[in-house]
Amino acid sequence: MFRSLFRSRWNKDSTIHFYLLQISSPKSISHISKSTIQEPSLTVDYLVNSCGLSPESALKAAQQINIKTTSKPDSVLKLFRNYGFTNTHIAKLITKFPQLLLADPNKNLKPKIEFFRNNGVSDPILAKFLSANPKILRRSLENQIIPSFNIVKSFLHTDENIAFALERTTWILHSIQKSIGPNVAILRSHGVPESMIFKIIITRPRLLSLETDHFSRFVTKIVQMGFDPLSLMFVYGLRTLLGMKKSTWEAKLKVYKSFGWSEDEILSMFRKQPVCMAPAEEKISKRLDFFMNKLNLTPAYISKYPTTLVLSLEKRTMPRCSVFDVLVSKGLMKKGSMGKALIVTEDVFLKNYVVRYQEDLPQLLKLEVLHSSLFISEPSGSLVMVDSEINRRILLKVIPNSREENWFAGFQINFRSAFTQIWKNTQGVNSWMLYRSVLYMLYLKPPEVAGHRMLDVLH
Structure with missing residues (x-):
């Protein structure tokens, strides 16, 4: 019995103890023979030098395995590398499941890998999938992997779709028999x-x-709220409810009601855009205060554009409202169409609300650009670069370091003329790319030259 306990204790702890001793004080164990420390030392050394684990990870992994010879581990690593596994994949794989090194590569591992490859899973996806979920390889091919794969295929129909699902959700085969199958049946019902x-x-x-029982209760609840099972909003509503506690849901309802909303109005908007209940109570309150107390909008109007309640107030809503207010004051827009202006994409907003009127109202571009924290307006009408840390780091990739001080100290540019020239002659180009590109070109060339240079680059 004593020998059994000693052997168990050795297998679990000796590698850690001896390896730490070797690292910290080799002289203190000089009396211990090499044969005594050879096996635990080999395990940790192999994990570090052959598998790419950090010393800390290797010490943890060494508690689970004891490598007596490198023959089988070498064969395992060779197998994975033959299938395109990188050093990063292998390190991740062995960190999560070090026992793989002692598996029979031809009998236990290769048939499972070949099964996935023969069913349309490419080597890069396979490496990502298995390194994220290596314990799938300890499952029975015939009794677990193949049945789970076939269930997924019954839903997704093609090998290509399965490969796509595995790339996005590497753990999908773990849950298919236990929960995904029954939950799909609930949705069908x-x-x-x-x-x-x-x-x-x-x-x-x-x-x-x-x-399954938890999932079923929420599906029933979302149906009772009036969601149409044929609509994508059904899925969004279910996801939103499942993502919060009952107390959180009730707290958010309380915020809406504090601004005069009825429960029917709240649920009506929730059905249109479930994500309106996703922000924290503080953010919901702040946005409702802006829309209802500062802009005097009603619950009925906000419900027409529920997405506005999830947009950033400082970075999107308020800057666009500033632009829109100018257009309304000039009789170019009706106040009732503001909701649409808030929800369109950045490129559409620039095209329809800024560039279209820039000849008569040049200040619109300044108002729109200002929300990025990239510029401030000068009395001369020029725009001056200010220190916005995110865009500073991006721009410093293309601006030489020797010019950094002058650039951020107040380099003035005639931004509007170059931006407008480029915008009118290009389509489908992201507006933020234009901002950064125009800044760079204007730094090197006069505005009119920069415009032509940018057109050459973008076409």
Whole structure:
């Protein structure tokens, strides 16, 4: 019995103890023979030098395995590298499941890897999938992996779709028999179409990995709220509810009600855009205060554009309102159309609300650009670069260090003329790329030259 306990204690702790001693004080163990410390030392050394683990990770992994010879571990690593696993993949793989090094590569590992490859999973996706979930390789191929794979295929239909799902959600095979299958059956029983179920598995599979009774209660609740199972909002509503506690939901309802909303108005907006209940109570309150107390908008109007409640107040809503107020004051826009101006993309907003009127109202571009914290307005009408840390780091990649002080100290540019010239002659170019590109070109060339140079680059 004593020998058994000693052997168990040695296997668990000796590698850590001896390796730490070797690192910290080799002289203190000079009386211990090499044969005594050879095995634990070999395990840690192999994990560090052959598998790429850090010393700390190697010490932890060494508690789970004892490498007596490198023959089998070498064969395992060679197998993974033959399938395109990088050093990073291998380090991640062995850190999570060090026992793989002692597996039979040809009998236990290769048949499982070949199964995935033969069913359309490419080597890069396979490496990502297995390094994230290496314990899938200890499962039985015939009794677990193949049945789980076939269930996924019954939902996704093609090998290409399965490969895509594995790339996005590497753990999908773990939950398929236990929860995903039963939860899909629940959705079907409520009339959710196959096309919608397909989208959930591909894009939001975690929704289906929950405990079945819990999932069923929330599906029933979302149906009772009036969501149409045929609508994508059904999925968004379910995801939103599943993502918060009951107390959090009630706290958010209380915020809306404090601004005069009825429960029917809240649920009506929630059905249109469930994400309106996603922000924290403080953010919801701040946005409602701006819309209702400063802009005098009603719940009915806000409900028409519920996405506005999830947009950044400082970075998007307020700057666009500044532009829109100028257009309304000049009789170019009606106040009732403001909601649409807030929800369109950046490029559409610039095109329809800024560039269109820039000849008569040049200040619009300044108002729009200012929200990026990139510029301040000079009395001369020029724009001056200010220190915005994010964009500073981006721009410093292209601006030589020797010019940094002058650039951020107040280098003045005629931004508007160059930006407008480029904007009118290009389509489908991201506006932020234009901002940064124009700044760079203007730093090197006069405005009119910069415009032509940028057109050459973008076409």
